[in-house]
Amino acid sequence: MNERQQLLLELLLAAPKTYQPTKVLAEKLACSERTVRNDLSVLEEKCEEEAWFTLLREPGKGISLSVSDEIAKQRYLQTSAKENELTAGSMALIGFDLLMATEPTPMSQLKQRYYLSSTHLRTLIDELIEWLHPFDIELSAKPRVGLTIVGSEVNKRRALAALPHEAGRSSLIENEMRSYEVNALKHILMSFSEDYALSFTDESIQRLVIHILLMIKRVKLKQALQLPEEDILSIQQHPVYPTILELRQSIESLFSLVLKDAEVVYLAMHILGSKLNQPIDSEEFLQLEGEKQAEQLTALLIEQLSKKTMMDFKEDRHLHEGLQVHVYAAVHRLRYDLPVNNPLTKEIKQLYPFLFDLLIEVVTDLEPTLGFLIPEAEVAYLTLHFQAALERLDKDQPRELSVVVVCHMGIGVSEILKARLMRAFPTLVIKATVPERALNVYLKKEPIDLIVSTVPLALKTPPSVIVSPLLNEDDQANLRMWADKVERDHVHKPISLKTYIHPGFIFIHQSFEHPYELIEYVTNRMLQAGVVEKEYPHQALLRERKASTAIGGGISIPHGDPRYVKQSTIALITLKEPMNWEGEAVSLVFMLALREEDKAKHRAIYQQLGLLTEQQEKQAHILAQTSIKNVLNNL
Incomplete structure (x- = not known):
């Protein structure tokens, strides 16, 4: 039995002889009633095998258990x-x-x-x-x-360093060592960082601690590390290598052993691949190998993301400095095939699918130039840098609200009111001042966000706020509240997915063996309908091979190159049973075919899909529907 089936059995055991409807059980387990019914079949098989309980089904009442052997139950x-x-x-x-x-x-x-x-x-x-x-x-x-693990020593250490451990707890290798050794090693690394002005992040210090402890343990177990001779020679000629030799002496003294050259070179690779807090600005640091490549890659990433998002990232100094520091370390990690572990990758894909996906496209296109592929874990880190920049841009560029002023006291008072509004609220754009009788005609010609009026109005849209002609403090406070509300409504106003989902592209309770099979089937249907070009199905498969489009929460969003989309369309596929989508259990698939011309709306669509990953109840309602009409109604 899997974990959910075990939990179902425990729920029934906790209330023997009490009937529980499958709907109630489904809510407790956060799954569909169909899944519960399937799990009950598994419990019936277990009942036949072990015979200490009996599963009872009562139409109209639900499910219960009868226990015949209390000792076996306990x-x-x-x-x-x-x-x-x-x-x-x-x-x-x-x-x-x-x-x-x-x-x-x-x-x-x-x-x-x-x-x-x-x-x-x-x-x-x-x-x-x-x-x-x-x-x-x-x-x-x-x-x-x-049981025996078979593989190279380098790969074994990469796996050991990546083994998960509970947040806030020591790593597995730290638990194997004496506490004074671990603390002394951390002190050595912090001193090394200060002596050479490297400014390692706390995360980098911790990763170096884990690597060095693993190195010490493996050396004592006589597990030799083999590195290519060209890598050893390259690192030994690196300007930073003499400082690593000093670190080597401190480590050897602490642990009473001798490190071979391959071990010291591997340590140097990790030092070069460690994240730094400070921007790259010193002449000495600029001369280090790989910095020029990091500088160019940073510029390319910023340029490409600016184009794809239509947001100007080029003037963001914080983005440039932080990204270049990260990219410099990432280049060394990838060049020397060092482990990349980002425990937040899944959450980042789910929270920021729009930026993550754009970055996957960009780094894949850059692969021939770089000579290596940037993995998902690194792309997730890059996503955080650009997301922070995006939020800074959104904050620094408040949207101007278009306003029309309605005043019943003539042109002179209207102009005074207009001047006071402009002085008190710089982000309000006063389009015109009109009498009430001319308002309807004006609104038909001009889009307006808010009406500021000295008299009550019968109109419901756009919203209106009543002020006195002199715009006193109470009026200003009231207007500020209304302006904030209009801004929030505008920013958070969702683009309805229904706009892009045609009933002909809703496929209910489907079954596929593999994600590629689903993508091929749906994109070919799109091709037959004429909404994409013949290259699109192949491009969608290529995109999926680059990185999984599962974004967590039971949802996947496969898609292809926008250049081959004729008409923006989203296909919705509900699956009869959850599909293994590169390690994610996926039940809802949104096949995206979005034109480049609709780029301004892409971010909002991705935000809506990201929000849906957190709405398990809404997903369950969609999955439970058996007609296209009801699926649309539950979106």
Whole structure:
């Protein structure tokens, strides 16, 4: 049983002989009633296997359980609690043990050490195998011998450094070392940072601590590190290398060992790949290898994002400095294939899908120039830099509100009122002052955000605020409140997804074996309908291969190159069962085909889709619908 099915069983066990409707159970489990019904079938199979409980179904009343063996029930609950407690971190613990081991580890040893059942251990091993795959590492399981991690020493260390641990807790390698050694190493690194004015971030210090501790442990286990000879020679000729040799002496003294040249070179790679707090401005730093490339890449990123978002990022000094510092470190990390771990990648994709997606396009286009591919984790960090810049631009450029003034006291008083309004509210653009009788005619000719009137008006739109001709303090406060409300309504006014979703592109309760199959099917339907050009289906598949378009919260937003879109269209696909979309469980798919000419609206569309990832109840309503009309009504 999976975690949700275990929770369903525990919910029923907590209220024996009490009938609960599937709708109530679905709400408690945050899933659809269809999913609950499928899970109940799994529970029935378990009931037949173990025979200590019976599943009861009563039409009109719901589901209940009858327990025939209380001892078996308590044993199950105790085992389940222990396994649930370990689930979050046990994969990492097992991974750490196996990656550190110098000889095969019997499964019986792991079962005993972590109090795991055979079924649960196999589940965790499968999870570990999948997790290790991106590091080019395999897990070998031989009967009567045990489990062995197979891969290069560099890749093993990359995996060890990336193993997850609970926020706020020490890393797994820190727990293996003496506390005074860890504290002394942190002190050495901070002193090194200060002596050479490197200004490492706290995150960089922590990553260096983990790398060095892993290095020490692996050296003591006699696990030699092999690096290409050209990399060793290149780093040893680097201007920063003499300072690394001083750091080497401090580390060797602390841990009473001797580090080989390959280890020192690998340490230098990590130093060069570490993030800095300060901008790159000193002559010495500018002369370091890779800085010129970082400078050019920073300029290219800013130029491309300015074009794609139609926002002027070029004058943002904070963006340029922060981005160049990050890019400099990233270039070294990628050049030397150092581990890139960004625990926020999933959240960043979900919160800022618009910028993340644009950056994926940009860095993919730059790959031939750079000579390496920038992975999702790095793109997520870049996204944060541009998101902060975007928010600064939004803040620094308040939208001007178009206003018409209606005054019943003649031209002279109207002009005085207009002058006072302009002085008190610089962001108000006074388009005209008109008498009440001429207002309707004027509004038909000019778009207006707000009416400022000295008399009550019957109009409901645009909104109007009543003031006295002299615009006293109460009037100003009232007007300020109304202006803020109009601005908020404008900024947060959502673009309706329904505008772009045609009933002919809604596919209900579909089943596909793979995301590529879904993308190919839907884009070909778009091609047949004439809303995209013949290149679009292939381009959409290419985009998906670059990086997963799953943005979390059960939603994916595949798309292709806007140049091949004739008419902006969004297809909506609800899936009969959640699909594994590069590790994400996806139930709702929005296939986006958005024209370049509609670029100004792209950001708002992405924001709407990002918001939907947090609205699980709304998603459940959409997934439950069986007609196109009802799907549209629930959007």
